[in-house]
Amino acid sequence: MGSAQSRRIDRVAAAGALIALAGCVWLPFAVSRANRIVAGVPAGIGSAGAPGYALALLAVLALVAALYPDRGRRPAFALASAAALAAILPWALGRSAVTLLAGAPAFARVSVGGGAWLTAAGAAVVWFAASQAASRRTLGYAAAGLVAASWALAFAFGGLDRLSLVMEYAVQRDLFWSAVGTHLSLVGISLGIALLIGVPLGVAASRVGLVRDVVLGVVGVIQTVPSLALLGLLVVPLSLLGLPGIGPLPGVIALTLYSLLPIVRDTYIGLAGVDPAIVDAGRGMGMSRLQLLLRVEAPLALPLMIEGTRAAAVTIIGIAAVVAFVGVGTLGVLVFLGWGQQADDLILLGALPMVVMAVVADGSLRWLGRAVVSPGLRGDLR
Amino acid sequence: MIRLENVTKRYGETLAVDSLTLDIPAGEVCVLIGPSGCGKTTTLRMMNRLIEPTSGHIFVDEADVETLRPEQLRRGLGYAIQSVGLFPHLTVGENIVTVPKLLKWDKERMAARVEELLTLVGLAPSEYEGKYPRQLSGGEAQRVGVARALAADPPVLLMDEPFGAVDPLTRQRLQAEFVRIQRDLRKTVVFVTHDVDEAIRLADRIALMRGGRLQQYATPEEILDHPANKFVHDFMGADRALKRLGRVKVSDVMRTDVPTVDSSTRAADLRSRASCAEERFLYLVDGSGRLAGWFDCADLADGGGPESAMTSVDWRESAVASDASLKEALSRMLEFGFRSIAVVDGEGRLLGDVALPTIEAALGAGDTHVAAADGQGGARP
Numbered sequence: 001m002g003s004a005q006s007r008r009i010d011r012v013a014a015a016g017a018l019i020a021l022a023g024c025v026w027l028p029f030a031v032s033r034a035n036r037i038v039a040g041v042p043a044g045i046g047s048a049g050a051p052g053y054a055l056a057l058l059a060v061l062a063l064v065a066a067l068y069p070d071r072g073r074r075p076a077f078a079l080a081s082a083a084a085l086a087a088i089l090p091w092a093l094g095r096s097a098v099t100l101l102a103g104a105p106a107f108a109r110v111s112v113g114g115g116a117w118l119t120a121a122g123a124a125v126v127w128f129a130a131s132q133a134a135s136r137r138t139l140g141y142a143a144a145g146l147v148a149a150s151w152a153l154a155f156a157f158g159g160l161d162r163l164s165l166v167m168e169y170a171v172q173r174d175l176f177w178s179a180v181g182t183h184l185s186l187v188g189i190s191l192g193i194a195l196l197i198g199v200p201l202g203v204a205a206s207r208v209g210l211v212r213d214v215v216l217g218v219v220g221v222i223q224t225v226p227s228l229a230l231l232g233l234l235v236v237p238l239s240l241l242g243l244p245g246i247g248p249l250p251g252v253i254a255l256t257l258y259s260l261l262p263i264v265r266d267t268y269i270g271l272a273g274v275d276p277a278i279v280d281a282g283r284g285m286g287m288s289r290l291q292l293l294l295r296v297e298a299p300l301a302l303p304l305m306i307e308g309t310r311a312a313a314v315t316i317i318g319i320a321a322v323v324a325f326v327g328v329g330t331l332g333v334l335v336f337l338g339w340g341q342q343a344d345d346l347i348l349l350g351a352l353p354m355v356v357m358a359v360v361a362d363g364s365l366r367w368l369g370r371a372v373v374s375p376g377l378r379g380d381l382r
Numbered sequence: 383m384i385r386l387e388n389v390t391k392r393y394g395e396t397l398a399v400d401s402l403t404l405d406i407p408a409g410e411v412c413v414l415i416g417p418s419g420c421g422k423t424t425t426l427r428m429m430n431r432l433i434e435p436t437s438g439h440i441f442v443d444e445a446d447v448e449t450l451r452p453e454q455l456r457r458g459l460g461y462a463i464q465s466v467g468l469f470p471h472l473t474v475g476e477n478i479v480t481v482p483k484l485l486k487w488d489k490e491r492m493a494a495r496v497e498e499l500l501t502l503v504g505l506a507p508s509e510y511e512g513k514y515p516r517q518l519s520g521g522e523a524q525r526v527g528v529a530r531a532l533a534a535d536p537p538v539l540l541m542d543e544p545f546g547a548v549d550p551l552t553r554q555r556l557q558a559e560f561v562r563i564q565r566d567l568r569k570t571v572v573f574v575t576h577d578v579d580e581a582i583r584l585a586d587r588i589a590l591m592r593g594g595r596l597q598q599y600a601t602p603e604e605i606l607d608h609p610a611n612k613f614v615h616d617f618m619g620a621d622r623a624l625k626r627l628g629r630v631k632v633s634d635v636m637r638t639d640v641p642t643v644d645s646s647t648r649a650a651d652l653r654s655r656a657s658c659a660e661e662r663f664l665y666l667v668d669g670s671g672r673l674a675g676w677f678d679c680a681d682l683a684d685g686g687g688p689e690s691a692m693t694s695v696d697w698r699e700s701a702v703a704s705d706a707s708l709k710e711a712l713s714r715m716l717e718f719g720f721r722s723i724a725v726v727d728g729e730g731r732l733l734g735d736v737a738l739p740t741i742e743a744a745l746g747a748g749d750t751h752v753a754a755a756d757g758q759g760g761a762r763p
Contacts, residue, residue, distance in 0.1 A: 281467025284432055284540075285481050285530075286456035299471045374471035376514030 012129035013066035013078050020085060020122025021059035024052070027115035030096040035107035036164065037342050042113060047099045048092035055092050055119060058085045062126050076139060078130035083143035085123035087150035089116065094159030101162055109164035111345055164345040172349060176334065180353055183330040186320050187357075190252050191313055194259030199305065201260070202267025203293065212268065219261040227322045230254050251323035251330075258319055259312035266308025270301025303373045310365035317358045321350070383408035383538065383570040384429060389438035391424050391594075398424045400594040401438070406587070408537070409568040413581040416591035416617075422574045425591070426540055429572060430456045442538065457481055460531035460569075464543035466523045468515035474500070474526050475511040481534040499529040504559060521552035528560075532567075539571045545580070557583055558705055578619060582606070582628050583707065590614055602629055623745055627709040630744050632702055636725045636734035642667050643677065649688050652677065665724060665732055666692065672730040673697040697730035704733050708744055711736050 023029075028042030029052065045052040062081040065074055097110040131140045154160040161170075169176060201219075205212035225233070231254055235245030243249060274297050282292045298305075324332030334350030337343075370378075384406040391399040399421040406412040414422035427433040429440055431452045440447045447455055460481075468477050478499055479492040487495075500507040503525040515523060524545060531539055545556045557580060564571065564584075575581055581588050582602045590597045590605065597617075598610040606622045609615035619625065642665045643652060655664060664677045674694060681691035695701075701724040702711045715723050715738065722737035 275465075275467070277463065277465035277467040278469060279467075280432070281461065281463060281527075282469070282480075284430060284456060284461035284463070286453045286458075286484055287480075288453050291484070296469055296471075300469075374514075376471045376473070376516060 008069075010066045010070070010074065010078065010129055010133065012132075013126050014063060016082075016122045016125025016127075016129060017059055017063035017066050018122070019125060020119045021056065021063065023115045023118025023120075023122055024056040024059055025115075027118055028113040029115040029119075030093065030100060030113045031111045032100040032104070033109045033111070033164075034105070036109045036168075036345070040111060043096065043100055045092075045115065048096040049099065051088050051092035051095050054088050055085060058088065059119070059122065062123075066126070066129075075130045075134035078126055079134060079139055079143055082123045082126040082130060083147055085119065086127070086147040089120060089123070090151045090154035090160050091158045092116070093163060094154050094161075097162035098159040109167065109345070110162065111164045165348055168343065168345045168349050172334065172346070175329075176349060176353075179329055179331045179333055179350070182328060183317075183320050183354070184357070186248065186251055186255060186323065186328060186330060187313065187316055190255030190316055191259055191309070193252070194256045194263055194312060195309065197256070198260050198263030198308075199267050202264045202305075203271060205264065205268040206271035215264060216268065219257075219264050222257045223261040227254065227258070227319045228325065230257065231323070231326050246326040248328050250326050251320075251328045254323065255316045255320060258316050262308040262311040262315070263305070264308075266304040266311075267301060270304035271297050273304075274300050299374060300377070303369055303377065306365060306369040306372070310362060310369070313361040313365060314358050317354055317361060321354060383443060384412075384572065385441040386425070386429075387439045387441070389425070389428060389435045389440060391421070391428060391433065392436040397594045399428070399435070402591075402594075402596055404589060404596065404599060406570060406572060408570050410586040411564060411571040411573055411584055413573045413575060413585035413588050414591060415575055415578065415581045415588060416597075418576065419593075420591040421594040422576075422589075422591050423542055424594075426542055426572055426574050430459045430461060430540055453484075457484055457534065458536050458538070460534075460536040460539040462527045462531040462539070462541045462544040464546040466515075466527040466547070468518075468523055468526060468530070470515050472514075473511065474505075474513050474515070474518070477515065477526060478530045478533050480530060481536075485534055487534075495533060499532055502532070502563060503529045505529075520548045521556065524548055524552075524556060525559075528563075532569075537570060539569045539573075541571060542574045543576070544573075546575070546577075553580070560584060562705065578617070579625065579628060582625050590617060592617075624709060624712075626745065627712060627741065628707045630708040631704075632706050632708060632711050632725050632736055633704040633733070635708065635740050635744055636704070636736045637740070638734040640665055640724075640732065640735050642732060644668065645674070652688055653682055665735075667732050670729075671732060673701055673724050673726050673732045676724075697724070697726050697732075700724065701726040701730075701732075702736070703728065708736070708741055712741055 024045050029045045030043045030047055031040035032043055033040045045056060048055070058081050062078060062085065065078040065081055068074070093112060093116055100110045101108055127140075127143075131137075134140065151160075155166070160166060201211075201215050205215045222230070231250055234250045234253055238245045238250060238253075278296060278300070279292065282296050287295065320330045321332030321335060324330050324336055331350040331354050335347050338346030338348075338350065384404075386402050386404040389399055389402045390397065402421075402425060404412075404425075414425055416422050424433055428435050429442070429447070431447055442455070442459070468474075469480070475493075475496045478496050479487070482492050482495060496511055497507040500510055505522060505525055510518075510522070510526075515526070518526065524547070528541075528544060531541070545553045545560075548556065561584065573581075573584060585602050587599060588602055588605050589599045592613055598605055598614045600608075600610075603626065605614060606618055606626050609618060641655070641661050641663075643655060644667050647655075652664075662679055664679060665673065666675045666677060668674045674697075676693055676695075677688065678686075678691045678693070682688070700718065702714055704725050704727055711723055711725075715721070722735050724735050725733045727733055
């Protein structure tokens with residue numbers, strides 16, 4: 001890590017620190033409203049008191065860390081300042097909510113302002129840059145644990161529960177959790193069905209040229225149909241079969257269809273990309289076609305198949321929101337309710353869990369891709 | 383062991399193999415050779431039914447291959463190809479036991495076989511068993527490919543340019559090891575190559591093909607001495623005499639009773655040995671029998687001191703290995719300007735020598751086992 005490159009300024013971390021600093025001093029940190037739908041009154045970082053000023057100070061520290069010549073400690077220092085930013089942010093928001101709500105009527109709300117979002121985004125950028133440069137992962141895990149604990153404590157003792165977003169949650173608690181459950185099961189069921197259909201289709205496409213042309217063509221066309229249009233189009237064939245055009249059935253069908261393209265395509269590419277010499281050797285040694293597929297071709301195509309599944313999962317976690325239009329209670333319901341009521345925090349209550357789901361699905365499938373793939377196929381083998 | 387009867391393979395209008403009849407005896411190496419597109423690889427691949435013949439019959443061990451399930455047939459025919467085709471997601475050990483696994487051997491037997499085979503092909507089992515194919519050099523991968531083909535101890539090996547994808551030096555080493563392994567295992571080997579020198583070195587019989595037709599099927603000596611037609615003559619090349627030498631192993635013709643002295647020999651003894659020797663040179667070996675140099679007897683007889691009459695050499699440079707061919711021996715002699723050259727084993731121990739007249743005799747004789755001709759002992763720089 002002693003290269004000249006790492007001794008220079010860390011541009012990514014510097015940009016992140018600047019973003020965080022801009023969030024602290026430039027945009028309104030919180031927005032207060034007399035009730036949940038009227039226009040808000042912006043409030044600066046001063047409303048957050050000491051934790052607010054601490055945020056600004058930490059952003060400056062992160063900037064110094066990014067600009068100061070690296071003597072080996074920079075990643076740890078930058079990571080510490082990013083973690084501290086993330087850990088103190090809920091306390092600043094809580095203090096801001098408490099301050100702004102003091103003496104206000106019961107309907108009054110305090111929402112998270114652009115400045116706080118920007119600070120969070122900046123801290124995330126610094127965190128990312130620092131963990132890329134850090135030699136050990138344990139530091140990042142420890143910092144993440146600390147931040148999570150700080151947020152939990154801020155809910156209990158820091159006034160974070162007074163924020164509008166949290167109050168929306170308190171009101172919609174039952175709807176929220178049922179929406180999360182519906183969303184996850186819809187995505188899980190659709191992904192499962194898509195794997196059951198898509199993997200055999202990908203295998204067939206890699207064997208027969210005609211199947212390849214037809215299947216890849218059809219799933220490609222499906223992907224280009226907008227999600228709302230697809231849900232509309234499904235009404236006709238379903239009614240011909242005497243099935244309902246609204247409800248979970250069209251939802252599952254739509255999400256399954258959208259999952260097919262990445263799964264079929266990546267299964268096909270993975271299998272078609274196997275070196276013909278390897279197939280020839282396997283056949284010449286007396287493997288049956290099934291043995292060749294299961295013992296040789298599938299393990300070689302596995303990294304791409306997992307990648308296709310990952311892409312499908314991330315895609316349909318988003319599309320599942322739209323399925324709320326046909327009467328399925330996904331997280332989209334909260335978003336549409338929020339739009340209808342012009343309640344920004346209700347929209348966020350639906351949107352944020354989807355972001356978390358997508359990030360978790362992405363990360364866990366990437367991890368799976370590394371964990372199950374043979375070391376012989378990894379690039380880092382020496 | 384393998385018999386082809388009027389085998390024809392037609393792709394549309396083109397005849398890839400045209401009415402080929404071939405009988406390959408058990409335990410022999412049959413090299414299929416010819417220019418590209420001559421049908422040699424197609425012929426090989428019809429033997430394990432990777433390609434089905436248009437007409438004709440192929441018998442392996444008296445069984446018509448058509449009557450066997452392809453998978454069953456192939457598990458009994460070892461298969462090694464130029465691009466090796468090792469499975470990249472499996473370790474070297476797992477690659478080697480591919481066929482034993484298909485045959486459902488038990489674990490202990492497979493583990494023992496991996497160790498045995500890696501040792502056979504000259505790779506340290508403890509070091510290589512757990513490696514992945516991408517960690518191997520080209521030569522190592524080819525060795526593993528051969529080990530994999532041998533895994534279930536099939537009586538027949540089908541090899542399609544198995545040493546084709548490596549540098550010439552590695553290829554020569556692999557060829558020498560193939561000769562050594564085949565000497566012990568006596569497999570029936572069908573070996574496809576386009577390299578005439580490789581064919582002459584390895585083959586018991588050469589089947590020379592052109593345009594899907596067999597031009598000549600005979601021993602390398604026969605093909606070199608009596609080419610069936612102008613194509614065979616031209617294909618084998620103008621340096622047929624030299625190529626013949628590639629067939630003769632040094633150990634088959636070397637003189638083994640060479641006069642030697644070791645470093646404990648006293649100067650007086652040395653002088654008396656020199657004066658009564660018919661030889662011009664006395665080989666000097668060290669305590670463990672390794673070649674260290676030689677004395678010029680004429681010089682000693684004229685009263686020269688042992689130091690002035692002695693030439694010190696490194697056995698790695700000024701001798702040939704016993705499993706080298708006469709072609710290599712001659713090449714070394716020409717390089718150094720010697721009239722004879724010492725023969726050593728792998729550790730440098732002196733085994734004998736080969737002189738120019740021996741090589742001339744080998745060139746003249748039809749038999750590979752030429753009696754060692756009287757040669758002038760020793761060497762002259």
